[in-house]
Amino acid sequence: MNDQALNLSTEAFAKLARERLRAEPPALGDLIARPRGDHENQPQPVPVPDEKRAVPAAVLIGIVPRQAGPTVLLTQRAAALRNHSAQVAFPGGRVDAVDGSPVVTALRETEEEIGLSRERIRTLGFLDAYLTGTGYRIVPVVALIEPPFSLAINHHEVDEAFETPLSFLLDPANHKREGREWKGHFRTYYAMPFEGRYIWGATAGMIRNLYERLAG
Secondary structure, three states, X not given: OOHHHHOOOHHHHHHHHHHHOEOOOOOOOOOOOOOEEOOOOOOOOOOOOOHHHOEEEXXXXXXXXXXXXXXXXXXXXXXXXXXXXXXXEOXXXXXXXXXXOHHHHHHHHHHHHHOOOHHHEEEEEEOOOEEOXXXXXXXEEEEEEOOOOOOOOOXXXXXXXXXXXXXXXXXXXXXXXXXXXXXXEEEEEEEOOEOOEOOEHHHHHHHHHHHHHHHO
């Protein structure tokens, strides 16, 4: 991807996304040859998580058209949560049996977490499923969020929502590889610090996957 492509307008991003993203959500077992997830690029080989036993989930990678350039809508998870507290994340969560599709899950969870109406969201496509070390199989739903819109934060789940420039997130120079010890093993992950926000782990990994898919 060249420097010009890194600074995509909303229209250019939408066109490229429709061309290069999945048109349908990945089915169970429908992973690329090297499954995407926390197990990738580790200093020592680690087992690939069992996709069939993973908890199904979906998140919304929402692109917001802004005059200064498109942004990505992210959340800061509530500090009081038992798991992944205070981490930067995409809106989303577990698939309910009644949802029927990852799109419904992503839209429902987004509405529950930050009060964003699904009427403002237009789906563009899907990334490959992402397997996490904590046992989730996440389907990222890439979509446009049409302004104007208002948010109503559910503070039981989210402390706040914020936007980060798409150009920053799609610039591989900002994709840092960092690491820490977890469950007795040294594990590495992507991190994209931005203006006091520490975007890392699965969220950063999915952003990296978006970059790689758009880069071709």
